Amino acid sequence: MTQEIEGIDPAVPPSGPGCVECEAAQGWWVHLRRCAQCGHIGCCDTSPAQHASKHAEQTGHPFIQSFEPGEEWFWNFRTEQMYGGGPELAPPHNHPIEQSVPGPRERVPADWRSHTH
Template sequence: MASENGIDTSVQPSGSGCVECDAAGGWWVHLRRCALCGHVGCCDDSPAKHATAHWEATGHPVIRSFEPGEGWFWNFDTSEYSETGPELAPPDSHPLDQPVPGPSERVPADWAEQLDRH
């Protein structure tokens, strides 16, 4: 059930990778999950910054890390970070065998240099 705090604990993530990067054949550094609709987008260290673009397009304010072992939340509207929050519908991260950055077959050899240009 959707709540006033921008979180719906019943919604599953949209997939195991950034929706837009997967559609365009792109790559990402880290993944973030919209806590309201489940959209998985790439972080602001990634070339395309799709998680922030999702917030800008939808107004959905809260994201959660979609990285293994991380459970923190970020609220774009209030610029608040929290190490804890409600348990979201599984899975809580991308697959453990998915590399960072990823996906491996699309990450350019000079990926670190490309990030310096963004």
């Protein structure tokens, strides 16, 4: 039996392979984060637009999980705590391995480091 955690729904799949808002605006990101409650994929706080944090602020969804290959950590926006792991969320667990970081490759400016936080 899996313990239920408020703000985490393990059955919800991710919204896609990239940041929802960056994809819509033809933007780019450094790393990706997954909302553990609704599956929204947003870009990290190093990224120019910081959509994962904005999503948490707008919705009140407290947890994100890294959507990077090989990373399983969670972040709790309410407590500002990181957890080394947690419940297994619905697959896929990361963006496609072939997807560039930062990405997507064709939209990342040559001077991308000067645009990060």
